[in-house]
Structure formats: C-alpha cells, structure tokens
Amino acid sequence: GEDVEQSLFLSVREGDSSVINCTYTDSSSTYLYWYKQEPGAGLQLLTYIFSNMDMKQDQRLTVLLNKKDKHLSLRIADTQTGDSAIYFCAEARTGGFKTIFGAGTRLFVKA
Amino acid sequence: DTAVSQTPKYLVTQMGNDKSIKCEQNLGHDTMYWYKQDSKKFLKIMFSYNNKELIINETVPNRFSPKSPDKAHLNLHINSLELGDSAVYFCASSQEGGNEQFFGPGTRLTVL
Numbered sequence: 001g002e003d004v005e006q007s008l009f010l011s012v013r014e015g016d017s018s019v020i021n022c023t024y025t026d027s028s029s030t031y032l033y034w035y036k037q038e039p040g041a042g043l044q045l046l047t048y049i050f051s052n053m054d055m056k057q058d059q060r061l062t063v064l065l066n067k068k069d070k071h072l073s074l075r076i077a078d079t080q081t082g083d084s085a086i087y088f089c090a091e092a093r094t095g096g097f098k099t100i101f102g103a104g105t106r107l108f109v110k111a
Numbered sequence: 112d113t114a115v116s117q118t119p120k121y122l123v124t125q126m127g128n129d130k131s132i133k134c135e136q137n138l139g140h141d142t143m144y145w146y147k148q149d150s151k152k153f154l155k156i157m158f159s160y161n162n163k164e165l166i167i168n169e170t171v172p173n174r175f176s177p178k179s180p181d182k183a184h185l186n187l188h189i190n191s192l193e194l195g196d197s198a199v200y201f202c203a204s205s206q207e208g209g210n211e212q213f214f215g216p217g218t219r220l221t222v223l
Contacts (some may be wrong), residue, residue, distance in 0.1 A: 041216060092209045098169070
C-alpha cells in the first residue's frame with residue numbers, strides 16, 4: 001500500500017498471541033484503523049485508535065500506537081482458527097475522506 | 112437488511128465494452144467510496160463522495176465515471192474496459208470522513 005507498510009504473512013498456533021505490525025508515514029493522520037477481510041468478503045472494521053492515544057484494548061484485541069516512530073500494532077490474544085484472514089492497517093487523511101490501506105497481513109492459524 | 116449492497120457480484124466482459132456497477136447503502140451515511148482491490152489484495156481508494164459531491168478522485172483514468180444520484184447511491188461506470196481493469200471493486204460508506212467504513216461484498220470484474 002501507498003506509504004502504509006505491513007508484513008505480508010504471519011503464521012501462529014491456535015491459542016498463541018498474534019502480533020501484526022504496521023508503519024505509516026503521515027503524522028497528521030488522526031485515525032488509524034485495523035480492518036479484517038475474510039475470503040470472498042468485504043472488509044470489516046476490527047478496531048481503531050485516535051492518534052492522541054497510546055493504547056486501546058477491546059476484548060482479545062490490543063492496539064499499540066507509537067506516534068514518534070509512526071508504528072502501529074495489533075495483538076490478538078488466544079488466536080483461534082476463525083481469526084485466519086487478511087488484516088489491513090489503514091490511516092485516514094484529507095479530513096478522513098481518503099483512507100490509505102496497507103498491503104494486508106495474511107494470518108494463518110494452525111490448529 | 113444488507114447495509115451496503117453492490118450489483119452485480121460477478122461481471123465478465125470483453126475488452127472495449129462499457130459496464131456499470133451499482134452500489135446502495137441503507138445506513139443513512141453521507142459519504143461513499145469506491146475501492147479497487149487487485150489480485151495481490153492491494154486495496155486502493157478510487158473516489159470519495161460526500162453529500163453527492165466528489166471529494167477525492169485518486170488519479171483514476173477518465174474511463175471511470177462515478178455518479179451519485181442521491182446520498183444512498185454511488186454507481187461506477189467504466190468505458191472501454193481494459194485487461195488491467197480486472198479486479199474486485201468495493202463500495203463503502205461512512206458517516207462523514209474518518210469514521211468506520213462499511214464495505215459492500217465486492218464486485219469481481221473480469222475483462223477478457
């Protein structure tokens with residue numbers, strides 16, 4: 001993706017934690033998002049974080065934001081086989097009307 | 112009950128043809144988007160509309176012409192289709208920019 005970078009693949013065992021990392025370049029972005037895409041479907045918002053926050057927790061999901069390094073991560077605790085999908089990091093620019101997506105991280109969960 | 116719907120789901124056509132993809136949202140949102148996802152799953156914004164006004168046109172060829180007859184609809188017309196237009200096209204909507212976007216199921220376009 002344009003200026004939003006993620007590793008393409010991650011493989012974990014069921015029950016382990018998954019950590020998906022992302023870097024972005026536009027320090028003026030006010031919202032940063034994690035979307036999930038399952039095969040043959042559109043994207044669904046998993047969680048988001050405002051740029052003035054360092055951390056957000058939502059059940060099994062923890063988002064960490066390091067604004068100085070422009071680094072965003074998504075941790076999924078107790079990863080399940082149903083978590084296998086593509087995870088997109090995204091930042092909102094231009095008043096939020098232009099969202100730039102990373103290339104997506106393919107998460108494979110082994111039983 | 113579908114929030115964002117697109118038709119058709121699949122579209123197979125010959126090079127040079129003109130085709131349209133329709134999108135409708137019943138969420139009462141004022142902002143709609145078109146995205147293109149290629150075979151490697153890269154997702155790129157094409158257009159953003161807010162209250163039927165074009166806000167973002169992300170260097171998309173003139174062959175692509177979006178039309179928003181009302182806030183609930185954003186259709187995409189493509190002229191003179193080329194092989195490189197083959198992709199999955201996603202429509203999305205949100206309440207204003209920067210908020211959660213709700214995506215449609217996608218339209219898989221194959222140009223032969």
